[in-house]
Structures are given as structure tokens and as C-alpha cells.
Amino acid sequence: MKTHFINIKNLLQVRQSDDLIVSGPQMAVLPQIENAYLSLENGNIVDYGQMAKFNFSNQDRCIDVEGKIILPTWVDSHTHLVYAGTREDEFKDRIKGLSYQEIAEKGGGILNSAEKLQNASKDELFDQSFKRLQNLIQLGTGAIEIKSGYGLTHEGEIKMLEVIQKLKRHSPIPVKATYLAAHALPIAYKNNKRAYIDEIINKTLPEVVKRNLADYVDVFCEKGYFDLADTERILKAAKTLGLKAKIHVNQFNAFGGVQKAVDFDALSVDHLEELIEDDISALQASKTLPVALPGCSFFLGIPYTAARKLIDNNLALTLASDYNPGSAPSGNMNFIVALACIKMNMTPEEAINAATLNAAHAIELSDTLGSICKGKKANFMITKPINSFSFIPYAFGENHIEQVWINGKNITS
Numbered sequence: 001m002k003t004h005f006i007n008i009k010n011l012l013q014v015r016q017s018d019d020l021i022v023s024g025p026q027m028a029v030l031p032q033i034e035n036a037y038l039s040l041e042n043g044n045i046v047d048y049g050q051m052a053k054f055n056f057s058n059q060d061r062c063i064d065v066e067g068k069i070i071l072p073t074w075v076d077s078h079t080h081l082v083y084a085g086t087r088e089d090e091f092k093d094r095i096k097g098l099s100y101q102e103i104a105e106k107g108g109g110i111l112n113s114a115e116k117l118q119n120a121s122k123d124e125l126f127d128q129s130f131k132r133l134q135n136l137i138q139l140g141t142g143a144i145e146i147k148s149g150y151g152l153t154h155e156g157e158i159k160m161l162e163v164i165q166k167l168k169r170h171s172p173i174p175v176k177a178t179y180l181a182a183h184a185l186p187i188a189y190k191n192n193k194r195a196y197i198d199e200i201i202n203k204t205l206p207e208v209v210k211r212n213l214a215d216y217v218d219v220f221c222e223k224g225y226f227d228l229a230d231t232e233r234i235l236k237a238a239k240t241l242g243l244k245a246k247i248h249v250n251q252f253n254a255f256g257g258v259q260k261a262v263d264f265d266a267l268s269v270d271h272l273e274e275l276i277e278d279d280i281s282a283l284q285a286s287k288t289l290p291v292a293l294p295g296c297s298f299f300l301g302i303p304y305t306a307a308r309k310l311i312d313n314n315l316a317l318t319l320a321s322d323y324n325p326g327s328a329p330s331g332n333m334n335f336i337v338a339l340a341c342i343k344m345n346m347t348p349e350e351a352i353n354a355a356t357l358n359a360a361h362a363i364e365l366s367d368t369l370g371s372i373c374k375g376k377k378a379n380f381m382i383t384k385p386i387n388s389f390s391f392i393p394y395a396f397g398e399n400h401i402e403q404v405w406i407n408g409k410n411i412t413s
């Protein structure tokens with residue numbers, strides 16, 4: 001039996017199957033059909049078009065969505081959704097004036113989450129994380145990437161990746177796993193970073209690959225964390241084992257991390273709150289995608305990624321939440337899209353392209369998700385009655401999503 005949505009006010013992000021990414025000026029175009037229908041069967045999109053051309057058989061189910069807009073679900077290509085406990089105390093310290101780096105120097109930050117993770121059982125970690133995932137799906141996230149990186153020991157990182165694997169099995173939406181190999185230097189290795197990276201390269205990485213625990217590898221390439229040489233060692237080892245990279249780079253300092261990622265054909269470079277001209281030319285000469293994380297800029301009060309500069313230089317910008325307990329404790333992609341428009345001067349069309357099609361490309365899912373396309377998964381959202389799609393980022397902070405459909409089923413609670 002087919003399900004047809006009829007009288008759709010606007011059907012957004014309607015594309016052909018070979019439209020897998022949009023860059024530069026193409027990002028300003030959001031193809032749509034006014035007064036449309038959308039047909040699903042067996043969890044996939046099978047047809048769409050103008051209402052004037054709509055046909056159906058008596059066995060089919062028709063759902064009238066007059067006045068409402070349909071668009072593909074968000075894809076969140078950068079999260080740290082698996083973590084134990086929260087960090088409100090650090091939040092209060094920051095309100096009183098401490099910076100993210102100062103909190104980290106006091107033993108807070110990533111090390112604080114690592115300690116909490118150490119004390120949490122695998123079941124507790126799964127339960128907390130699964131709740132967060134279910135909450136995000138209700139907000140319209142239809143595919144997600146999740147990183148390890150709070151383990152900081154061989155056992156801890158494997159524990160996190162096993163939890164992500166369990167999430168993959170239980171999640172109705174596609175989950176991609178990233179082994180965030182080098183996130184912070186654990187206290188036990190305080191004066192011996194080389195030995196820590198040796199352990200990553202010689203012990204954890206081979207096990208991660210052998211057990212197929214991750215789709216990607218990541219490094220926090222940043223002053224005070226892991227430098228270019230450290231990043232190169234890890235990316236080289238990962239490449240030899242066939243693991244693609246998505247790396248944290250330029251969050252606080254731009255010092256060549258983008259070029260390093262490009263040298264290793266990284267799938268994406270994420271953060272980019274700091275950008276230099278060389279970064280732009282490195283990206284232009286590559287297939288590596290720039291990913292902006294405006295929730296982190298908002299929460300930490302650091303610069304927003306220069307979206308206009310990236311798009312105006314013909315690049316394919318992506319948006320993600322960076323959901324984590326330290327620098328971005330929200331995974332609400334509706335808010336991320338709003339921030340991109342309000343704070344990064346992206347148009348609603350650009351922001352929606354960045355959070356759907358380009359985001360799907362950033363986790364190698366744009367052949368099955370990210371647009372309304374025949375044959376793609378029926379993962380989409382139906383808005384409440386609103387005047388235009390621009391209302392979603394404009395009236396920020398409110399929920400404009402009435403229903404979320406995943407694999408052709410309404411999962412709205």
C-alpha cells in the first residue's frame with residue numbers, strides 16, 4: 001500500500017538522484033514544488049509532483065496536509081551524543097568569566113567528561129545516549145554521526161564505540177560512528193604525549209578497524225591539544241588501515257590543520273571558527289567539506305564560522321550541532337539552522353541545503369538521504385501550518401515541526 005501526502009503547501013529540497021551536494025551559488029537555490037503531493041511505499045519515496053497531476057488507487061492511504069510544508073529531515077554530521085553526566089558547574093564558571101581553555105586547565109572540560117564516562121557502566125551510557133537520540137529524532141534529525149573521545153583510554157574509547165554500535169542497532173535513523181582518537185591528553189600521559197599517540201596507533205586504532213567499530217577517525221587538532229605532527233601520525237595510520245578522517249580543526253587557532261586534513265583527503269574539516277586565506281585555497285583544491293558548528297560559537301561566545309566567505313568562494317558548506325556537554329549542549333538542528341541565518345548571514349535556502357543535502361554528503365549518505373528524491377529513504381518532516389519555510393529560522397526557539405516521518409513511518413510522539 002502506498003501513502004500519499006496531498007495538498008502540501010511547499011515540498012522542499014526536491015532533487016534528482018545525481019544531485020549529491022551543492023556548493024557556492026547553488027546553495028542559494030532550494031528547489032521546491034508548490035501545492036504538491038508526495039508518495040511513499042516500503043519506507044521509500046516513490047513519487048512526487050504537482051497536485052494537478054496526482055493519481056491514486058483505492059487501496060492507497062491519503063493524508064491531507066493543507067497549509068503545511070514538507071522537507072527532508074535534518075542530518076547532523078558532527079555530534080558527541082554519547083557522554084556521561086553533564087557539566088553545568090563549568091557553565092557557571094564560564095558565566096563568571098572563565099574561558100573554555102581556563103576551565104580545561106583546571107581539570108574541567110574533556111577530562112571532566114572522561115572521568116564521568118569512566119564511572120558510568122555501558123548500560124547507563126547507552127540509556128542516557130538513547131534518550132538523547134530519541135529526543136533529537138523528535139526534533140527532526142533523520143541521520144546522525146556520533147564520536148567517541150571521552151574515553152581517553154583504550155578501554156574507555158572501545159566502550160564508547162561499542163555503545164555507538166548498540167545505538168546503530170537500536171536507532172530507527174542511520175548512525176555513523178567516529179573514533180575520536182585524540183581529543184585531550186589524559187593525566188596519565190601528561191608528560192608523554194608521544195606514548196599516548198603510540199597507544200592510539202598501535203593498539204586502539206587496529207582494534208577499532210578490526211572490529212569495524214568506526215566509520216571515521218577524528219583528531220582535535222588545536223593548540224594545547226594535538227599539533228600538526230600528532231595529527232599527521234594518526235591520520236597516516238588511519239589511512240593505512242582504510243579509515244577516512246573527519247577532523248576538529250581551527251576552533252581557536254588556524255595554523256595549518258585544514259591543509260593537513262586535505263593532504264589526507266579528509267571527508268570534512270569541522271569547526272573553522274578561525275579561518276585564514278590558505279584554508280580557503282586548500283579547501284578549493286580538495287573534496288574536503290567545511291562544516292560549521294554555530295551552536296558551539298553561540299554557547300562559548302567565540303566567533304562564528306565565516307559562512308559567507310566559504311560560500312562566496314564556491315565551497316559546499318555544511319552545518320552540524322556539535323552536540324556535547326562542554327561546548328554545545330544542544331543537538332536541536334532547528335536552532336542550528338536559525339543561528340546560521342541570524343549569526344552567519346546564511347539565507348534560509350543556504351542553511352537548509354547545508355543541514356540536509358550537504359550534511360548527508362558529509363557522512364556519505366547523500367545517495368539515500370538529504371533530499372526529496374525518488375528512491376531515497378522517506379525521512380522527512382511536516383511543519384505546522386506556516387507561511388513560508390523562512391519562518392523556521394526566523395521564529396527561532398519555537399518548534400515548528402508537527403510530524404517526523406522515518407523510513408515511511410510517523411514516529412512523532
Ligand SMILES: N=CN[C@@H](CCC(=O)O)C(=O)O
Nearest residue numbers: 109110220296322324326327
Ligand atoms: N573541541 C573539541 N571537542 C568538543 C568539545 C568537547 C567538550 O568540551 O566536551 C567540540 O567539538 O566542541
Ligand SMILES: [Zn+2]
Nearest residue numbers: 078080248322
Ligand atoms: Zn566536536
